Amino acid sequence: MDVELRHLRAFVAVAQNLSFTRAAEQLLITQPALTRTVKQLEAALEVGLLDRDSRHVSLTPVGAEFLERAQQVLLAMDQALASTREQVALRMGFSWLLPDPWAQRTLARYEQLTGSRVSLIRVDDPLAAVVQGHIDVAVVRGPVDGGSPARVVHLFDEARVAVCSVDSALAAADRLRWDEIARWPLVVNTVSGTTGPWSWTDGGGPSEVVETGNFDEWLESVAANRGIGVVPEVAMRRNIHPAVRFVPLTGAPSSPVSIAFLPDHLPRLLRRFAEAAVDSAR
Known part of the structure; x- marks a missing residue:
């Protein structure tokens, strides 16, 4: 033996x-x-x-x-x-600003528990990148299609705010109601955006939509006054662009934040990461 x-x-x-x-x-x-x-x-x-x-x-x-x-x-x-x-780095993908302080707490907790590192990778479509094996775990905002092979763990919900160009008539507003969004052209990130025509289940959304393919295109389109955008309020705490202004929203539905990963991929590490992510979200 x-x-x-x-x-x-x-x-x-x-x-x-x-x-x-x-x-x-x-x-x-x-x-x-x-x-x-x-x-x-x-x-x-x-x-x-x-x-x-x-x-x-x-x-x-x-x-x-x-x-x-x-x-x-x-x-x-x-x-x-x-x-x-x-020397093992878990690849975490995200499409734009990570939620704070959740992201910082999660990375610190996971690295302390496992001795492994987390490598941050910006991708336009985090969920697709997980399925294709380009990253190990994704931070996903908004609802996730139930047909995805990835396991999705909901963490928390983010409040939404409106964002507009400094040249927009909306820039001077103190606040905006959710039902008033339809008055303005809506700039939408069709790949990883959290707000789009799909956000209005009753068909009451904006009649004019400006489509973009990633966060940078979306941001520059808003700054160029092509329309307004709606994003999680974490964007208000970051200086994302000097030519945009944020307007608080009332009555807007919250936006879910989740992590997604393939169930059989790196099971030990991803289990520990999910535990750290859930603990940090409490």
Whole structure:
């Protein structure tokens, strides 16, 4: 029988605790399973490592010497794994401004828990990039098509604000009602935008729509006074363009924020990332 790391970890836990009960609790396994694992190690080495009776556990002389070497092996393996994990970067895609402070908290929490890094990648269509394997996890705003193979985890909802050119008649307004949006041409990012004709289920949306294919085109079109836009309010906290102004909206539906990833891709890392993302959203 080959000696595996699980055999070494089981023996070291018992040797350090001098108790099968405490070692089993530490390793989160049953005591009979732990006993079998240690016996397998002794059988493979053809030597007794532990003396045990009904109330006491102690190391044999050979066991004491083997303990030191087993600890060195496990330490070297843990160091090798930690070094490798530090070089693994989880690719997180986003189409434009990340929600704050959620993004900063999530990255810090995930990197602290795993020792891995997060690489930030801007893409026009994050959900498609996940499905195509260009990124590992996507930050997605707005509703997600139920036919996507990606797993979607809803995090929170963002409030919306209107944005217009400094030359627009709307620039001097104190606020705007959601039902007034239809009076203005609406500039829409058809790839990753959060607001478009689909946002009005009753057909009460704007009659004139200016379509763009990404965030930069959308922003420059608004700045050029081709129409107004509607975005999550995080944009108000960023100086995204000197030629636009933000107008608070009342009565606007909120915009969902989610993360999306393929269920079978990097399951350990993405599970930890999802946990960090959900915790940071609370």
